[in-house]
Amino acid sequence: MTLRIVVDTDSTTAPYEQLRAQISERARSGVLPVGFKLPTVRGLAEDLGLAANTVAKAYKALEADGVIETRGRLGTFVAAAGDEAERRAAAAAAGYAAEARRLGLSREAARAAVEDALRAVYGA
Structure with a gap:
């Protein structure tokens, strides 16, 4: 299995963010299985220009998110990150809900704000 990453140099999204997002999505979807060894930083940089x-x-951000783990000289691998990602997302959602209520937003207004934010990040 090879890591197929495409970085769009004309995009307004920073290259490291494009790389982070693609690896994260593939790891979370299972396309990159737990334990998959990622290329070295230098190797991937060379491959992608x-x-x-x-x-x-990008690797540092992925490691902070629990998507990948570095095992010293052995290399960098896809971690079992699903539970951590879901836990962090649930905590963020709970924090948002509490803040929206504190601000006096109705449930509908709070939900609409979330939908707007999701559209902005994920697209229509």
Whole structure:
């Protein structure tokens, strides 16, 4: 299995964010299975025509999100991140709901704000 990443240099989204999003989505969907060994930072940077710092920044964000894990000299691997991602999303949602209620928003207004935010991030 190979890691197929496409970075659109004309996109307004930063290359490290494109890389982070693609790896995250593939890991969470199972396309990249738990334990899949990712390329080295330098190797992936070379393959994609990116600076090593760009790939390192994406890997650091993915590690902070619990999507990947570095095992020292053994390399970087896809982690079992589903539970952690869902736990963090649920905590963020609970925080949002509490804040919306504190602000006096109705359930419908709070839900509409979430839908607007999801459309902005995920597209129509």
